[in-house]
Amino acid sequence: MSLAVAVWLSAFAGAVPQSKNFTGAPETFHARAQVATEAARGDVYVDIHVDKYTPEKEREAVLKALQTGGESAFVDAVRKAPIAGQITIGKQTFTIRWAREVKDDKGRTITLVTEKPVYFVGAGLPDAKSRAGYDVAVVQLKMDPAGVGEGTMAAAAKVKPGEPTGVQVDDYGSEPVKLLSVTRKIQ
């Protein structure tokens, strides 16, 4: 599934400048991740902790790597970036290497990239496709000013250059992972 959503792209491309007076990180979000098909549904609780949002310089380095070197250069650049936080699911943790927030009049759009995939949704099917190339996970949260929101997660994703805006996110899973009842934990 291709998720070439404009909001994602603006988050990656930084179309809206990051506010200098945000008071976000460090911050933690709690969410219920859900995947549903006609015949089955899975729910899991997720904690997302952002230590700091990725500075402009590092953000540009990662995007430049994507544009000049493609998918593999993007993954290399992400994995070399400083740790920005972590996603915790049960006893497993996944390191966030890229974190970006973009503010608008409805709140914030937060985009996160992990250094490795979180889960290959649908890989349990006997005829599941190859996992090769799905090397990261991409999370997007839309939070209102009160700290409540929703989001999506490409739990195993391939980030590559693509038209029309320069960034395309392909999700391994055929069904999107919805992040429901997202709440910012009160510190």
Added chain:
Amino acid sequence: MLTRALTVPLLCIAASVGIGAQSSKNTAPESFRINGQVTDTPGGVAATMTVQIDKYTPDAEHESIVKALKSGDNKAFLDVLRKAPVVGALKMNNRSIPIRWARQQPQGDNRRIAVMTESPVFFFGAGAVDAKPTAGYDVGVLEFTIDSVGLGKGTMAAAAKVKPGGPTGIEIEDYSGKRIELMTVTRNKS
């Protein structure tokens, strides 16, 4: 690695050659609507499926499957199983997996039913980054009890390795190590 509690019921049914229940009132063709679920610390999965049984496996075919299984040759067992006539199907979403073995056994007013699919239904947990290989988990096994009204419950190994061994003679090893509980089993009206 987990050897499932399916072991004893399956052997009971495997040993019940020529049981009278094969001719009881509630028998094939019949279908069941099943709700299964797995819960774990951070979450859970729920699924709906239908088991259609066109006929129960006759004694002769049943005996040859059990004989192949007890020989310890997994390939031979799978060959015999997959050459056996299709006796039904497990339907989930838009998938239909042939059932090659189905048996029932009376238990008072109830029936204990076991079915085996010719291939795995789902490798639960295989989407994890560090998931173990799926090789060798070649079938799916369901076992459930149904009462005279047509309601019941049971368990499922969605991807199973069936092999001889253990105190009962047959062991079922589930890929996931997670017990899929068949919370509600409902016999559909014909």
